[in-house]
Amino acid sequence: MTTYTVYKEQLPELFGKWSEEYSLYVPAKLREGFYDLVAWKPGLEIAWDFDVAYNSPKRFLFPPREALITFDRRTCEAKPVFEAPPQILFGVHPYDVKAINQLDQLLEGGAPDQNYVRRREATVIMAYEPLTVSSTAFWASVGAGTVAHGFDLYWTKIGPAAFTVEVGSAKGEELLSLCGGLVPATAGDKEGARRARARVQFRARKNSLRYNWEETPRLLAKCWDSPLWRRYSQMCLACGSCNLVCPTCYCFDIRDEVDDQLGEGVRYREWDGCMLEGFAKVAGNHNFRPKAQDRYRHRYFRKGKYIYDKIGELGCVGCGRCVRACTAGIANPLKVFNELWEETAHEH
Amino acid sequence: MAKPKIAFFDFAGCEGDQLQIANLEERLLDILGHVEVVSFREVVTGHSDDYDVAFVEGSITRPGDEERLKEIRKNAKILVALGACAAIGGINCLKNFQAENVYREEVYGAHARWYPTYAARPLKSVVKVDAEVPGCPIDGAEFARITKDLLLGRTPWVPDFPVCVECKQAGNVCRYEMGRMCLGIITRAGCGAACVSQGAHCWGCRGLVPGANLDAARIVMDRPGTSRKAVQDLLRFFLGDTGAAL
Amino acid sequence: MNTKTFSPYVPRPVTLVEKTRLSDFVTRFTFEQDNGKPLAHKPGQFVNLSVYGVGEAPFSISSPPRRTQNTFEIAVRKIGVVTSAMHNLEPGAKVGIRGPYGTSFPVMKFVGKDVLIVAGGLGYIPLRSLLFYQLRHREEFGRMVLMVGTREPKERIFVDEIAELAKSGDVEVLETVDMPDETWKGNVGVITTLLPMVKDLDPSSTYVSMVGPPIMYRFVIAECRKRGIASDQIFVSLERKMKCGLGKCGHCQINELNTCIDGPVFCYTDIEAYQEAI
Numbered sequence: 001m002t003t004y005t006v007y008k009e010q011l012p013e014l015f016g017k018w019s020e021e022y023s024l025y026v027p028a029k030l031r032e033g034f035y036d037l038v039a040w041k042p043g044l045e046i047a048w049d050f051d052v053a054y055n056s057p058k059r060f061l062f063p064p065r066e067a068l069i070t071f072d073r074r075t076c077e078a079k080p081v082f083e084a085p086p087q088i089l090f091g092v093h094p095y096d097v098k099a100i101n102q103l104d105q106l107l108e109g110g111a112p113d114q115n116y117v118r119r120r121e122a123t124v125i126m127a128y129e130p131l132t133v134s135s136t137a138f139w140a141s142v143g144a145g146t147v148a149h150g151f152d153l154y155w156t157k158i159g160p161a162a163f164t165v166e167v168g169s170a171k172g173e174e175l176l177s178l179c180g181g182l183v184p185a186t187a188g189d190k191e192g193a194r195r196a197r198a199r200v201q202f203r204a205r206k207n208s209l210r211y212n213w214e215e216t217p218r219l220l221a222k223c224w225d226s227p228l229w230r231r232y233s234q235m236c237l238a239c240g241s242c243n244l245v246c247p248t249c250y251c252f253d254i255r256d257e258v259d260d261q262l263g264e265g266v267r268y269r270e271w272d273g274c275m276l277e278g279f280a281k282v283a284g285n286h287n288f289r290p291k292a293q294d295r296y297r298h299r300y301f302r303k304g305k306y307i308y309d310k311i312g313e314l315g316c317v318g319c320g321r322c323v324r325a326c327t328a329g330i331a332n333p334l335k336v337f338n339e340l341w342e343e344t345a346h347e348h
Numbered sequence: 349m350a351k352p353k354i355a356f357f358d359f360a361g362c363e364g365d366q367l368q369i370a371n372l373e374e375r376l377l378d379i380l381g382h383v384e385v386v387s388f389r390e391v392v393t394g395h396s397d398d399y400d401v402a403f404v405e406g407s408i409t410r411p412g413d414e415e416r417l418k419e420i421r422k423n424a425k426i427l428v429a430l431g432a433c434a435a436i437g438g439i440n441c442l443k444n445f446q447a448e449n450v451y452r453e454e455v456y457g458a459h460a461r462w463y464p465t466y467a468a469r470p471l472k473s474v475v476k477v478d479a480e481v482p483g484c485p486i487d488g489a490e491f492a493r494i495t496k497d498l499l500l501g502r503t504p505w506v507p508d509f510p511v512c513v514e515c516k517q518a519g520n521v522c523r524y525e526m527g528r529m530c531l532g533i534i535t536r537a538g539c540g541a542a543c544v545s546q547g548a549h550c551w552g553c554r555g556l557v558p559g560a561n562l563d564a565a566r567i568v569m570d571r572p573g574t575s576r577k578a579v580q581d582l583l584r585f586f587l588g589d590t591g592a593a594l
Numbered sequence: 595m596n597t598k599t600f601s602p603y604v605p606r607p608v609t610l611v612e613k614t615r616l617s618d619f620v621t622r623f624t625f626e627q628d629n630g631k632p633l634a635h636k637p638g639q640f641v642n643l644s645v646y647g648v649g650e651a652p653f654s655i656s657s658p659p660r661r662t663q664n665t666f667e668i669a670v671r672k673i674g675v676v677t678s679a680m681h682n683l684e685p686g687a688k689v690g691i692r693g694p695y696g697t698s699f700p701v702m703k704f705v706g707k708d709v710l711i712v713a714g715g716l717g718y719i720p721l722r723s724l725l726f727y728q729l730r731h732r733e734e735f736g737r738m739v740l741m742v743g744t745r746e747p748k749e750r751i752f753v754d755e756i757a758e759l760a761k762s763g764d765v766e767v768l769e770t771v772d773m774p775d776e777t778w779k780g781n782v783g784v785i786t787t788l789l790p791m792v793k794d795l796d797p798s799s800t801y802v803s804m805v806g807p808p809i810m811y812r813f814v815i816a817e818c819r820k821r822g823i824a825s826d827q828i829f830v831s832l833e834r835k836m837k838c839g840l841g842k843c844g845h846c847q848i849n850e851l852n853t854c855i856d857g858p859v860f861c862y863t864d865i866e867a868y869q870e871a872i
Contacts, residue, residue: 034521055519064517068603071646076688078646080601110855111840114601224869235564237533238557240509244516251844254603254837255505258496258647260378265647267603271517274844276509277559282835283651283674286808288870292561298847298870306850325516327524327533327568501682502648502675 001167003185003193008161010179015040017178018088022124025060027053027091037089048157050091051134052319056247057089057096058103061119067268068115068254074263081266084118088175091128091155094147095139095317099247100125101150105311107250124171127151129197133204136320138334140204142213144317146197158192166193207320210338216314217305222347223340224297232336233296235328236275242299242322242331243273248307248315251279274298300336352499355387355399356430357420359413360440360468361406363389364485365431372488379492382499401426401498403481407433407440409468421475426498429471430491432484432586436555439484440468441588470589479504483539484553484586490538507537510557511550514541523549529574529582534560534592552586562592602840605644605690610683611665616751620671620716621681622656625689627664635659635666636698637724638803638831638859642839643668643676644690645683651676652836652854654720654805655694658727669719669751695839697859699724699803699829707799708737710792712814714785714806718742718752720831721805729764736799738765739792743785743806747771747778768792785810789817797822805831811872815862828862832871 006014018024025037027050035050037057067081092100100120107116127147139145152172156164164185167173176182185193211219243249253272258265272279275295280288289295307315322331356366366389369376386396402424408417421427432438443451444467452460471477479498481491490506497504507513511532515522518541523530532541532550536557543550556562569579584593612624627633635641635655644650651674657667670677683689701724709728713721728735740759744750750771760767768788770781781788785806802818804811811830818828834846836854846853849868851860865871 030521031526034525036519054521059519069601069605071644071690073646076607076646076690078604078644078690080599080604082601107842111602111842113840113842115603235561235567237510237512237561237564237568238559239512239533241512241516241522244513250842252838252842253845254650254843256647256649257493258500260375260492260496262382262496262499262647267644267646267650269843271513272844273509273513274847276513278508279845280835280847282833283677284671288808288834294870301849302847306847309850324525325522327522328564496647500647500679502679505675 002173003164003166003190004176004182005185005189006155006163006165006176006183008163012042013179014176016042018175021086023085023087025087025089027128030054037091040090046091049131051130051132052093052137052321053091053096054321056245056319056321057092057100058247058250060087060089061100061103061123062107062116062250065268065270066115067266069267070264071256071267072264073258078267080114082115082118084122086122088124088126090126092125092151093130093319094127095137095144095319096247097125097127097147097150098144098313099317099319101147102248102307102311102313102315102317103250104150106307124175125151126172127154127168129154129156129193130200131157131196133200133206134320134324136207136323136332137204137318138207138209138320139318140201141208141334142314142316142318144314145201145204156193156196158189158196162189164189164193207334209334209341211341213314216337217308219337219340219344220301220305222344226340226343228336228339228343229293229297232330233292235330236292236296237328238275238277238292238295239327240273240276241325241327243275244271245321245325247317247319247321248303249273274302296330300333303333304337351382351384352400353384353386353396353398354401354403355385355396355424356389357387357402357404358389359404359406359417359434360409361431361433361438363405365405365481368485368488369491372492375488375492379495383495397423399424401428403428403430404471405430405434407437407468407470408474409440410463410465412464414474417471417474426478427471427475428494428498429477429480431486432482432553432555434471435477435480435482436586437468437470437473437589438553438586439588441593442584443468444588445584445593468589473589480506482506482536482554487539487542508558509537510560511535511537511539511541511544511554513537514539515544517541518545520544524568527571527573529569529578531582531587533568534562534565551582552592556587556590556592560592565592602692603838605642605650605692607688608691610685610687610689613683613685616669617749619749620669620751622667622669623680623683624665624667625691627666628688630664632660632662632664633666633694635694635723637701637727638698638720639694639696640720640836640839640858641666641668641691641693642695642836643680644692645676645679646690648679649676650692650837652695652839654723654831654858656719656722658723658725658730669716671716692839695836695854697857699831699859700861701727704728704801705734706736707801708796709735709739710795710800710802710818711738711740712785712802712804712806713741714743714804714810714814715745715749716751717805717807717810717831718756721803722752724803725765732764740765740767741785741788742767742769743772743788743810744770745772747775766792784813786813786817789814789821795821797824800827802828803831804829808833808872815872825866826861826863830860830862830865830872831858832860832865833858
């Protein structure tokens with residue numbers, strides 16, 4: 001695909017144009033050390049060196065609370081609700097693109113989740129090569145440091161005021177050319193982009209799995225009865241934070257709410273998490289994962305084995321968000337997987 | 349079907365929860381269209397002892413309260429605890445950590461011995477409570493939802509997960525990552541993480557989440573820069589009647 | 595199907611036509627599809643039923659597949675919010691359903707074989723669908739044995755129907771209760787005690803279908819294995835919280851399996867290795 005060179009001074013005009021038709025989200029600083037994708041407005045300072053967006057981009061495609069249907073209690077008629085505002089996510093790091101690709105596969109596969117599909121179709125993903133690495137991230141060692149598809153444009157900052165932009169889709173190219181005059185990237189610029197990537201990849205290797213990530217499912221298969229699950233889960237608050245901040249977690253609960261006349265209502269879904277105590281509880285209160293260690297282990301198996309068995313990738317992209325979010329300090333896939341590796345060292 | 353009759357009562361508390369309901373204004377009229385209010389001091393005059401649903405606000409702080417509450421329980425088919433004081437004892441339980449003569453003199457001065465009082469407690473310590481509208485104050489929208497659930501013959505749903513869930517949904521930066529204390533990790537959600545979203549931290553007004561891991565929570569809260577006194581004060585603030593308070 | 599407005603989360607309306615009390619706790623509901631079509635389910639599948647404003651919950655279909663009728667039955671224990679609300683419904687009331695969802699008992703595999711149906715507690719409800727389907731084609735199957743276990747006599751459901759079956763001679767019926775009262779004259783003990791009572795069982799051609807409370811499976815399966823029945827001849831239907839029915843919401847996971855699409859009916863061979871299954 002084509003790669004262009006774009007200069008910082010072109011951005012305000014481009015952003016302005018885009019935001020006429022799209023909600024545009026860009027990385028910005030929330031407070032010292034915290035960044036997130038926020039709605040762009042002219043003059044907003046973009047945090048080019050953000051290490052990780054505090055909230056994962058899944059919220060744009062799979063909002064925390066989303067109406068699925070409306071219903072009428074008197075007639076028992078139900079209608080679907082679709083909401084898919086056109087939006088551009090500018091500045092999505094490759095590991096987050098990878099997470100979105102995974103959501104695409106899992107939510108669009110089988111019986112496609114139409115609500116997700118529609119939002120996804122209305123969303124333009126502009127990937128962005130990170131310049132810095134969060135202290136809890138380990139994406140380079142789980143195969144999520146680079147991404148080959150799933151973006152419309154891929155931006156790499158090659159200098160204080162210049163970017164290379166790799167085109168990933170016709171839509172992306174069209175958006176880029178809105179202000180006219182596209183300059184193809186020179187060989188030198190491309191080399192600059194390659195170096196920028198190599199630099200950050202090198203830095204990201206600081207936190208690494210002690211083994212090839214593709215071994216994880218086989219490793220876990222041996223570790224169902226590991227004492228580690230109990231050791232860590234004793235501290236588990238069952239708060240679900242690790243699930244909710246995870247860019248690849250998409251479990252949800254479904255509930256009804258009726259209007260004050262008790263006539264019409266909305267059925268909506270809300271983020272849920274397998275670490276919450278009642279997640280696997282059925283009517284009559286039988287809980288199929290009653291203990292913290294059952295739930296804790298389930299999460300790591302899901303990330304390290306179940307998803308892999310389905311689609312050939314880890315369910316963890318190494319963003320490190322759960323490591324930060326866990327107040328008890330027990331959510332850390334890197335640490336857990338490495339410790340399990342050590343535990344089974346005599347076998348390999 | 350005859351409209352269910354509802355009545356409001358209060359014990360030791362500020363009536364702030366009933367005020368929250370009154371503040372629903374137009375929504376209140378819609379909801380009240382499905383019921384007959386026989387007693388609601390904040391909104392209507394008059395009183396009757398013929399009711400199906402009793403909303404009870406405030407904690408039980410005097411031996412004499414028990415009799416009145418048991419009478420309400422006897423009359424009502426459904427008894428709903430309204431607000432933190434009624435549901436979990438709330439801030440009234442702060443006095444439980446003081447000597448009786450100290451708080452009695454503080455409140456009643458020289459006439460202290462005329463007023464019998466005992467450790468503050470939630471309604472459920474005295475009678476069976478069918479449903480709770482937690483919070484200090486309650487959230488009007490949640491009151492509306494719970495009332496609608498009752499009208500639909502459904503056991504009201506209140507979240508059984510901690511505030512962290514709603515904080516993550518809201519996208520808030522975790523207070524602990526900012527080096528601050530927060531009770532969201534053990535407190536029942538349902539407020540939409542209101543306090544944290546406003547820049548404060550969770551005080552625990554909605555009571556403990558079922559199955560709260562208090563041992564872990566104490567270790568989490570015991571961080572460099574936080575005094576044990578500060579942790580204790582926070583845990584006593586609303587959760588004095590629970591196992592969380594030290 | 596209009597793809598512009600299609601959403602898998604939208605239920606279609608069905609009307610309650612009959613409500614029969616089966617025990618103090620369990621009621622049978624007969625619904626009619628408003629679209630006039632048969633439900634087209636297979637034995638063992640479930641539907642997600644909505645009482646609007648209260649919620650949605652999964653229920654096994656209790657009636658056998660019907661090609662010409664648009665009615666179907668489910669039987670429900672009053673235990674959660676949706677089931678309580680259902681008990682307040684009267685004939686004529688409408689609810690929504692999605693489905694049928696999930697896997698079914700592989701009836702074709704049972705053709706020409708002996709069939710053992712093990713129903714613990716409310717397990718008879720989904721197994722009814724299989725049982726009556728097979729009875730409709732009785733001549734295609736070998737020996738048929740129905741084992742029913744209940745905790746207490748007062749919790750027994752479909753009492754007359756099961757007595758009728760026993761009388762008909764089409765099915766050998768064995769029944770037991772765990773905790774008898776003075777009225778109970780039959781077998782006493784957990785359901786596993788019934789298996790040794792089945793005489794001349796030919797393990798190589800016996801297929802077992804079982805549904806019951808979570809605790810039951812391990813013991814009944816062990817008993818079947820002891821009698822020499824291979825694990826690929828054992829079929830179980832597992833209950834989990836099947837919220838979305840589409841394999842998305844995650845609540846019904848058994849290890850990596852989604853009970854709602856990979857189950858609820860599993861061949862025991864396929865789940866033997868899954869720690870969370872049984």
